[in-house]
Amino acid sequence: MSTHVFYVPSINIMGKGCLQEIGPYIQELNLKKALVVTDKFLMKNGIAGKLLTVLDEAGIEYAIYDEVKPNPTCKNVHDGVDYLQAQNCDYLISIGGGSPQDTAKAIGIIATNGGHIKEYEGVHKSKHKSLPIVAVNTTAGTSAEVTINYVITDEERKVKMVMVDKNSIATISVNDPELMVDKPAALTAATGMDALTHAIEALVTPGAYPVTDATALAAVEIIFANLARTVKNGHDIEAREQMVYAIFLGGLAFNNAGLGYVHAMAHQLGGVYDLPHGVCNAMLLPFVEEENAKYVPEKFRAIAKAIGLNVENQTDKQCADFVIESIKALSEEVGIPSKLSELGVDEVDLDLLAENSMKDACAPGNPFIPTKEEVIALFKKIL
Numbered sequence: 001m002s003t004h005v006f007y008v009p010s011i012n013i014m015g016k017g018c019l020q021e022i023g024p025y026i027q028e029l030n031l032k033k034a035l036v037v038t039d040k041f042l043m044k045n046g047i048a049g050k051l052l053t054v055l056d057e058a059g060i061e062y063a064i065y066d067e068v069k070p071n072p073t074c075k076n077v078h079d080g081v082d083y084l085q086a087q088n089c090d091y092l093i094s095i096g097g098g099s100p101q102d103t104a105k106a107i108g109i110i111a112t113n114g115g116h117i118k119e120y121e122g123v124h125k126s127k128h129k130s131l132p133i134v135a136v137n138t139t140a141g142t143s144a145e146v147t148i149n150y151v152i153t154d155e156e157r158k159v160k161m162v163m164v165d166k167n168s169i170a171t172i173s174v175n176d177p178e179l180m181v182d183k184p185a186a187l188t189a190a191t192g193m194d195a196l197t198h199a200i201e202a203l204v205t206p207g208a209y210p211v212t213d214a215t216a217l218a219a220v221e222i223i224f225a226n227l228a229r230t231v232k233n234g235h236d237i238e239a240r241e242q243m244v245y246a247i248f249l250g251g252l253a254f255n256n257a258g259l260g261y262v263h264a265m266a267h268q269l270g271g272v273y274d275l276p277h278g279v280c281n282a283m284l285l286p287f288v289e290e291e292n293a294k295y296v297p298e299k300f301r302a303i304a305k306a307i308g309l310n311v312e313n314q315t316d317k318q319c320a321d322f323v324i325e326s327i328k329a330l331s332e333e334v335g336i337p338s339k340l341s342e343l344g345v346d347e348v349d350l351d352l353l354a355e356n357s358m359k360d361a362c363a364p365g366n367p368f369i370p371t372k373e374e375v376i377a378l379f380k381k382i383l
Contacts, residue, residue, distance in 0.1 A: 004209050006256050007148050007169055009135070014175040014248060016241055019050060019136065022174055023058030026093070026134055029171065034062040034134070035089035037080060037104040038096050039069070042138065047179055051095045051136055063087035068096065068103045071270050071277075073155045077106040077117045084111060091132040094170075097191065098142030098277065101135050102150035105168040108133055112167075117152055121161040122361060128167060135170035138179045140230065140243035141191020141278055143198060143251025145173040153271055160271035162361035175248060177240035185231050189334035190278030192227040195219065195247045196327070197281040201260045202253035204292050204299045205365045212257035213302070219250035221306040224330065231334045258365035262288045265379065267360055268353040275343055282336040286327045287381045288366075293320035295368045340383050347383060350376045 011025060026034075034055070042048040043066045055062055065083050068076055084092075084107060094104035106117050108130030113120075120126055135145035144150065148169045151160050180188075199219040202212055223246045229239035265288070266280035293300055297316035304319035305311045307326050311319055337343060354375035357363060370378070 004211070004256070006211060007166055008252055008255070009146055009170045009173045011172045012146065012175075012248065013172065014244055016177055016237060019054060019174060019176040019179060022134070022136075022172070023054055023060065025172055026060055027058060029091065029132055031091045031132060032061065033087065033089045034060065034091050034093045035080070035084045035087060035107070036062050036064045037068060037092055037094045037107065038064070038066050038100050040066055042096050042100075045182070047138055048095050050179065051093070055093070062093065063089055068100045070099055071153045071160070071274055072099050072103040072106070073153045074117050075155065076103050077110065077152060080107040081110045091134070093134040093136065095136040095138060097137070097139035098144040098151070101137070101142065101144035102152060104133050104135065105130060105150040106152050106163070109165065109168055118154060118161065120163050120165065123164045124166060125163070126165050126167045130168050133170040134172045134174065136174040136179070139183065139187065139191040140180055140240065140247050141194040143195065143247050143254070145170055145175065146248060146251040147255040149255070151267065158272050159356055160267040162267060164361055175244045177237060177244045180240050181235050181237065183234055185234065186335065188234060189227070189231045189336060190276050190282065192223060192230065192243060192278070192334065193282035193285070193331060193336060194278035195243070195250050196223045196227070196330075197262050197285050198254040198259070199223070199250040200285065200289065200303060201262055201365070202250070202257040203303055204289070204296055204367050205258045205260055206367060207258035207365055209257065212253040215249040216253035216257070217302055217306045219246045219253065220303055222246035222249070224307050224326070227330065228333050259362040260288070260292070260366035261357065261363060261370065261375070263362040264357045264360035264366070265353070265375065267362070268356045269340070269345065271356070272349060272353065273344060279336060279343075282331050283338070283340065283382045284378070286324045286331070287378055289327070290324050291370070291374075291378070292367045293317070293324070338382070340379070345383060350379050353379060
């Protein structure tokens with residue numbers, strides 16, 4: 001019998017208005033002073049301010065580090081560590097999407113383990129648990145608030161380093177859809193397609209097992225029913241709340257089953273071109289799954305059923321074709337670009353992109369391991 005380990009934060013607070021309820025949970029941690037990790041955009045538009053009001057009302061002491069970039073860098077991390085130490089902070093509260101969440105995880109790991117963040121690239125490289133993290137999520141997509149993964153850009157090598165580290169998981173995750181209502185449609189679309197990629201990659205990976213399948217399939221069903229609604233109307237709070245549940249479920253799935261080549265390739269596009277991660281995933285997803293379906297066609301039957309196909313008289317291949325066409329249709333409906341060339345990607349970089357994809361920590365989770373030529377061919381399909 002094989003053994004599976006299921007990682008999840010100790011406390012997960014979710015639902016409309018739940019941000020207002022987090023004070024007592026933070027106080028129960030009995031910590032002294034938080035470093036609030038966020039970015040300039042969230043400080044400017046008042047989203048971070050909503051959290052700070054809650055902290056002020058609960059009498060929670062904090063300092064603010066708001067230098068996080070959309071694709072956070074090694075410099076972001078080490079500047080954050082320096083500031084954390086200068087301010088005598090003993091835990092972290094992150095607010096934002098994947099970028100502040102990942103930065104907080106990296107700061108937390110360096111604070112307790114020392115060294116340079118580059119030393120932690122790969123799987124379970126740290127010895128000690130991160131500082132406690134309260135992860136307040138503001139985007140329906142990355143699931144960074146519940147996972148053991150984080151991604152930091154090495155600005156010298158232009159590579160997105162993937163860290164998979166059980167010691168980096170947050171202590172408390174917070175998912176309040178009210179923090180997401182003012183997100184631009186394009187960001188809602190990108191992060192929602194990122195969530196769909198998490199769920200589908202978690203379903204087709206050899207690391208999948210019944211618990212991760214159940215959470216991933218639920219996520220697929222909810223995303224297909226609600227993503228277009230949230231893109232059309234960001235203030236549709238019911239659809240936003242459903243997307244909160246979807247990202248939580250999908251996050252639990254890939255956190256414990258793994259990912260594959262969609263993420264391995266998307267990370268390189270982000271590292272070299274600084275492109276939005278969710279957009280890269282959405283563009284790659286149908287084409288990578290088209291190849292995966294040749295190796296594990298049976299995995300697509302349950303996905304097709306979750307999307308709404310009556311699978312009774314369908315072959316595995318027909319189910320896979322339906323899934324791939326449905327992904328393309330949803331991408332188009334929510335306004336994802338169809339060509340990388342529109343985003344400034346150049347054919348001369350494909351060799352480097354493919355080579356780095358093959359070294360990515362997500363690559364081994366794919367149902368088959370492509371050759372470099374096959375990876376280049378996949379990139380070319382969306383160039």
